[in-house]
Amino acid sequence: MSLNSFGHLFRVTTWGESHGPALGATIDGCPPGVPVEPADLQRWLDRRKPGQSKYTTQRREADAVEILSGVYEGRSTGTPIQLMIRNTDQRSKDYGDIAEKFRPGHADITYWQKYGIRDPRGGGRSSARETAARVAAGGVARAALNMLLPDVKITGYMVQMGPHPIDRTRIDLAEIDRNPFWTPDAQAVELWAGYLDALRKSGDSVGAVIEVAASGLPAGLGAPVYGKLDTDLAAACMSINAVKAVEIGDGMAAAALTGSENADEISMGPDGPIYSSNHAGGILGGISTGQDVVVRFAVKPTSSILTPRKTITKSGEATEIITKGRHDPCVGIRAVPVGEAMVACVLLDHVLLHRGQVGDAGGRIG
């Protein structure tokens, strides 16, 4: 049992602090023969990298990943893969105040109360910088999925910034890579840009909702009743910094539906069952249906803001805090590639689990 790990057969352990020498991911259980090159991983890391637009933290990190083990001549060997990313831009002086004062809404206070010691530089282990290791691991998961199930495609995008949701009728996945918000609604971009710019200048921050959809999956992935595919997706997404809610398919909205509305009716297609709708988000009873798996999560606003907030010091004295330094006004933006990475890891894990526990015993229809 490791509380800094996730996954069953494809098991990822992340390590490292925001301002330590390095951070990374120890991956156990990657199948042998997967093509794993630094450049392939870098492609995903570059999406999460800070400092790419004025809407993300201005910290400058190359986020260059080194592969220290488990890969021989460009292919995985089945042994643990160690991915390391050096921290290069640690301006610890930016964070002087937070060693003594607790930021409201931040883990400063709970780490202190739990451990009695913490690395305060940049939030230490609780920094969103930890998610760089997730993205690197997700790159390995994608490569393995691509080898085993080449039709699988995992796409993350932002569907709400602050109070402003996208218009779902305008979703065009091709738009995602064309704007700094990873949104599939081209018309949302301008609105969001103005809104976020104003917030940033006022020293405030805002939350967001991210959606990740995976297509091309077979039916049968997932394992009742606590290793369900949706259980593991919920855990994976909730473990991301600042996430406060996770939805599968219709999510919270499913509560308002009747059974007759919620039923995704089934008919027979050329390659198997097809469904009239996807309220279920591609998962029934914890097992994939073969439809798109759809997961959504809400990211709260960054708690490191320039607006002064009331708080206390370690010695219990009342004070105020404003957090200088280089922070994301909407940390949800960089959560998009992180969500994709987590979904990739969970899906690969369940592909391996299914292969191990069930093999090809699954039932045919028709």
Next chain:
Amino acid sequence: MSLNSFGHLFRVTTWGESHGPALGATIDGCPPGVPVEPADLQRWLDRRKPGQSKYTTQRREADAVEILSGVYEGRSTGTPIQLMIRNTDQRSKDYGDIAEKFRPGHADITYWQKYGIRDPRGGGRSSARETAARVAAGGVARAALNMLLPDVKITGYMVQMGPHPIDRTRIDLAEIDRNPFWTPDAQAVELWAGYLDALRKSGDSVGAVIEVAASGLPAGLGAPVYGKLDTDLAAACMSINAVKAVEIGDGMAAAALTGSENADEISMGPDGPIYSSNHAGGILGGISTGQDVVVRFAVKPTSSILTPRKTITKSGEATEIITKGRHDPCVGIRAVPVGEAMVACVLLDHVLLHRGQVGDAGGRIG
């Protein structure tokens, strides 16, 4: 690794099918010396028991729990506790149709596609009947929590039925036990009763939202970064049948907040830090703050309904299905004690984990 288990140190494995001879929970890691009597567990099981009002399934099950191991002279011994509940009212004939036809929105089809064999009687392992075992295990968790942290109180209640939420200004926890919906809003009862009665008579069903609040917790429970308290709560709740979303604190609504709105400001109270609000739901960075832990989850409507839906047979032929038998028009009602049980198990688990990994090293404030 067991995919039918949850918990780290307090580990619960449930087993059993809806219409097999029995179902139950194997509990490993219960501390020694906990008072565990069948009557104490029965108290919680009776809350989940079917057939208690016209709003729940009319299946008649005593749900009497037997303790087969791990308890000596009324106290846990530290060895595995086996809890068994016999199935007594299995009218398999009620379910003839579903052996050949797949219910839309139900796990019938995915179990078949995954395993190539399934127990179709009453949904087999995918039946909500499995949650009886969770409630029994939750009773043990509550008893252990009560021994270790007597101030902890865990309360579940329904906050939305179908499209009808409660009015939060009217919440009165004393109301919960006075109505068949476990709702703290007395004025919601009449509305919901009429709404559900009409639905039931029309052969339809509806979803719900359940909230569970835990008070009296210490700060410091939870473990970064994948064994977070909220991660484990999300997984525990998402693993409950029919759950499609989980929220902590403000949940999805946190996305719409600014950082200055979302910050729960901190001041010093007589016994430690106190907070101006609880947007965080009692958890920061995956670790408890000492405020109430608040988790909410959405339950989709039962898919076993009398309204005919289009589907296919195992041989791929188009057909329609209506599900006779004795089903819950709003399965969310009986999810209330289940949610409480899952929260109790997760909290106890983290109390034990914290004791093991950290002991009393935690930091003081003031």
Next chain:
Amino acid sequence: MSLNSFGHLFRVTTWGESHGPALGATIDGCPPGVPVEPADLQRWLDRRKPGQSKYTTQRREADAVEILSGVYEGRSTGTPIQLMIRNTDQRSKDYGDIAEKFRPGHADITYWQKYGIRDPRGGGRSSARETAARVAAGGVARAALNMLLPDVKITGYMVQMGPHPIDRTRIDLAEIDRNPFWTPDAQAVELWAGYLDALRKSGDSVGAVIEVAASGLPAGLGAPVYGKLDTDLAAACMSINAVKAVEIGDGMAAAALTGSENADEISMGPDGPIYSSNHAGGILGGISTGQDVVVRFAVKPTSSILTPRKTITKSGEATEIITKGRHDPCVGIRAVPVGEAMVACVLLDHVLLHRGQVGDAGGRIG
């Protein structure tokens, strides 16, 4: 994590005490479609059953196994299999003394020191009666192995009783079922019978060495570097009551060999590599070679004897103890089917793990 469980994908949790109402095994991860009938399991349980000869305890237990879940129409469904064996012959009065006095060489004292509470009746959880559950689970593992790899054969036998080893040149596996000691050396039987009879009459007991060999395995099972096949076999065997040592292949004797003696030379056979010898016990680097896997373990003598031994009471007073009741003079005899069961479980587990993590990526030779 459960400390009463073993296995990775095929995970067995045993529960129950010697004199409680029942004991059993919760099995998670059995593949679907495996033929599992009570009679098949009973066959193995009957080999371990007490009271079959004058050389084993005279306690009378039917050891009848009930399958409570996970099996539908005679085949496993992929969901947890619950196996229950009721205790029927609990003469608690036989054990009056041991509630207050600690038996030297027994777990009475350590359970008390650890937990502060224990079920003293028949040794409670520390009784070898727990191994009945292992044998039942082993029956399921054998059935699954038989489905997946029909050539695999697992055979346990006794190779030493007290100071009397067998003569390995006389090994004839056909003899094993023809004597009460499960020994393959027919000439050892008479000697052992006389030796054990004398010991039994004098109120003493003795140890033994058990060997289990598995043939028909493919190369490639096992996983470096802590989930090695031999690591898991060592853990599985050492977890059996009274076991004090585990050997693979040449075991302790390997220490005395030179590298040139120890090397099992390789040549090419019609179906793959063949080896000139099997010092390695069928495992190199934690991975099976395809040769017979050979594991051996030493069982210490039963500590419940009629010879008076010095000990203390719970209140620390000096006293003597003799243990009446119905005990095995050589508990190693009944450890033979237990060892087989553990090996079967470990092998199946690694078959599933290999399928999940590696699939058919393994390398060919020739």
Next chain:
Amino acid sequence: MSLNSFGHLFRVTTWGESHGPALGATIDGCPPGVPVEPADLQRWLDRRKPGQSKYTTQRREADAVEILSGVYEGRSTGTPIQLMIRNTDQRSKDYGDIAEKFRPGHADITYWQKYGIRDPRGGGRSSARETAARVAAGGVARAALNMLLPDVKITGYMVQMGPHPIDRTRIDLAEIDRNPFWTPDAQAVELWAGYLDALRKSGDSVGAVIEVAASGLPAGLGAPVYGKLDTDLAAACMSINAVKAVEIGDGMAAAALTGSENADEISMGPDGPIYSSNHAGGILGGISTGQDVVVRFAVKPTSSILTPRKTITKSGEATEIITKGRHDPCVGIRAVPVGEAMVACVLLDHVLLHRGQVGDAGGRIG
């Protein structure tokens, strides 16, 4: 589940290959506040370091450990500790032959058969070089034990080289650090030196037996019935390269004892129970008694030898192999600090487990 990890609450994952850029250990679950400095870890690594006498491989590795995470201002923070050791002396040309030919007695063939790909340089992941990471992790475990239980002392030593055991009446622990074999029998040194020198010159190798004793432990560590202290010790030691057998206390010799001989009689000492002997090796029923925990393991001879052995190539052709390069004539020598490290990790793990699962509920005597 990670197959390259061990431990329950104190969980160590090693990674890295013999000739890759680096290897290391990812440690999760180290309690906060433990003093962890590179120099403290280096002290243990230096004991295992190659090239220290003519009796170990002449490979030159500094084995300098870097702490990349989890430590702040010299103390552990409770977050994952990443320890990295760079490989600096990789003469891959030494190993040309073994990419195509399989060394008898080595994992070359099984890795190939399992994975279909392997890093052949220096044995890749199957090299004993992996144990450097274990020793580094063991250093952290020792520091944590020292903080929690300062009386615990863990001492490893060699008790047999090839066919030459020590004389146990001459054991003097003070001798261990005074000879290159870590033996407590001063008179064995000369004999072993001559024996090993002759073997080395003849291009052969030999096995050994290592014993590790831990004193100063409390009673009550360990957890029935599969997380037993001896089960975990057996697994930990069997996972070390080249180990073929593990014994606790009297080990294999216990088979030859009668119950009256084997019983460690109990009397009351000034600080609790004392025992007349320690056949049990400090463990009863999987739980520590408070006596010295004694574990012993046999290491087979290195399979990389200069004596030609018959083998086959990857294409199945018959050939001979001699392994040049820089190998240990008795790899058991360097297994001494590795055994100590594994025992330290297992003991710490069980200290944490006991604290978490049982707390101070243990029973008093007297």
